[in-house]
Amino acid sequence: MNNTAETNEDKFRRQAVSVEAAQARVMPFIVPSGTEQVKLAESMGRILAEDVVAPHPYPFFRRSGMDGYAVKSSDTEYCHAEEPVLLQVVDNIPCGSLPSVPIVPGTAARIMTGAKVPDEADAVVMLEMTEQEIQDGRTYIKLKRPISSGLNITPVGFEISAEDRLLEKGRKLSAGEISVLATFGLASVPVMKRPRVAVLSTGSELLEVDEPLQDGKIRNSNTYMLASQIIEAGGEPHLLEAIPDQLDKARRIIEQALTDYDIVITTGGVSVGDYDIMADLVKGPDVEMLFNKVTMRPGSVTTAAVKNGKLLFALSGNPGACFVGFELFVRPLLGGMLGREKPFLAEICAELGSDYMKINNFTRFVRGRLDLSSGKVIAYPALLDESSVMVTIKDSDVLIVIPPTTTGVQAGQRVKVLKLPGGGW
Numbered sequence: 001m002n003n004t005a006e007t008n009e010d011k012f013r014r015q016a017v018s019v020e021a022a023q024a025r026v027m028p029f030i031v032p033s034g035t036e037q038v039k040l041a042e043s044m045g046r047i048l049a050e051d052v053v054a055p056h057p058y059p060f061f062r063r064s065g066m067d068g069y070a071v072k073s074s075d076t077e078y079c080h081a082e083e084p085v086l087l088q089v090v091d092n093i094p095c096g097s098l099p100s101v102p103i104v105p106g107t108a109a110r111i112m113t114g115a116k117v118p119d120e121a122d123a124v125v126m127l128e129m130t131e132q133e134i135q136d137g138r139t140y141i142k143l144k145r146p147i148s149s150g151l152n153i154t155p156v157g158f159e160i161s162a163e164d165r166l167l168e169k170g171r172k173l174s175a176g177e178i179s180v181l182a183t184f185g186l187a188s189v190p191v192m193k194r195p196r197v198a199v200l201s202t203g204s205e206l207l208e209v210d211e212p213l214q215d216g217k218i219r220n221s222n223t224y225m226l227a228s229q230i231i232e233a234g235g236e237p238h239l240l241e242a243i244p245d246q247l248d249k250a251r252r253i254i255e256q257a258l259t260d261y262d263i264v265i266t267t268g269g270v271s272v273g274d275y276d277i278m279a280d281l282v283k284g285p286d287v288e289m290l291f292n293k294v295t296m297r298p299g300s301v302t303t304a305a306v307k308n309g310k311l312l313f314a315l316s317g318n319p320g321a322c323f324v325g326f327e328l329f330v331r332p333l334l335g336g337m338l339g340r341e342k343p344f345l346a347e348i349c350a351e352l353g354s355d356y357m358k359i360n361n362f363t364r365f366v367r368g369r370l371d372l373s374s375g376k377v378i379a380y381p382a383l384l385d386e387s388s389v390m391v392t393i394k395d396s397d398v399l400i401v402i403p404p405t406t407t408g409v410q411a412g413q414r415v416k417v418l419k420l421p422g423g424g425w
């Protein structure tokens, strides 16, 4: 125990700042995380470090959209069921091969989907619309309907022209982006380095996840929850050993972590209790405290400090508050370091699905579930949303923002919701 009357006084006398003000105090400490090359197959979820410009149009050649025959549409202009046109098949073009015989009037080339259409042809007729005939050892196709120019041909550059910007710096790579990179030959991709984030827990009640349960103790879930949030946000989590509750030892461990890692997150020990050392720890001689109370719930005790330009986030031990603290403060910092254009949780407007009658003079970030099935955007608050409740975090895809209220908010009212990236829609 390290508390004195004086430090306790300090702990109690905290100056609360708004979420926006707290975020604004964090964001100036964004340092770009640097870049590296990774193999395309390993680029999923990474953040692109440079704009990617198309080195060539796509498709690169006029491409057949069907298995059929490449023809000159002018040859079919006057044909009909009673007077079909016969075209001699002079070439066979499988996918990946090039046309080898020019198409002159009265001829056609058998062609497969994805193959290059001969320059002289301007349409492809599907196999099903043709009848084959052999005359004097020559193969012909019979067409009974005029074919319009351009039919079943994808023109050069239909999707992308040369020099088009394909992907912008700061974009998160997922299936669609990776398909683009593969198409344009980027076997190795420039991505932002993942900021290295240390996670340290506090609290003598914590057991490792593989330890048998003991009365009065709980397993450390926050560390693993935070590690998952860090990965999702583009960082690289490093789970360090728990911090003891002796201030001097704790200070040394955290200072070392701030030297070794880009960001340090602690969980627990940040309130006013006897063993809550974080409040004192963020007030060292060379540590600048950015805030130690935020007008929000959960997570009012969320604290941040900076040492040598590196951020220490002391998040609450209560799982709900720890989760929200990460989403509101750590995620945007990580996003900024990764060059993301919009590092904050995306904001949308919704209708509140059920009454939320808790009163509060702080803004609440209530975990909830979005329902789009009625054609409207409806947000349902979780039934259990206390700061200490862990189990409903998994069921939530949004944080519903409930402004300070003395009456509660009724179902049907418009609310702002913040979309959680892990959410299921």
Ligand SMILES: Nc1nc2c(c(=O)[nH]1)N[C@H]1C(S)=C(S)[C@@H](COP(=O)(O)OP(=O)(O)OC[C@H]3O[C@@H](n4cnc5c(N)ncnc54)[C@H](O)[C@@H]3O)O[C@H]1N2
Binding pocket: 201, 202, 203, 205, 206, 218, 219, 220, 221, 222, 223, 267, 268, 269, 270, 271, 272, 273, 276, 298, 299, 300, 301, 315, 316, 317, 318, 319, 321, 387, 388
């Ligand atoms: N007298 C007051 N007491 C409390 C206040 C207050 O203003 N005055 N604030 C309450 C609020 S609000 C919160 S939130 C919590 C914050 O607590 P701490 O951040 O100091 O966290 P701890 O005391 O260490 O633990 C709180 C709670 O969380 C559990 N915990 C801690 N670490 C983990 C972990 N890694 N995994 C899972 N669960 C964890 C811990 O066992 C406690 O149950 O303080 C209120 N008290």
Ligand code: MOO
Binding pocket: 296, 297, 298, 299, 300, 301, 302, 316, 318, 320, 321, 387
């Ligand atoms: O910090 Mo506590 O989570 O406000 O409920």
Ligand SMILES: [Mg+2]
Binding pocket: 268, 269, 270, 271, 272, 273, 276, 317
């Ligand atoms: Mg505490």
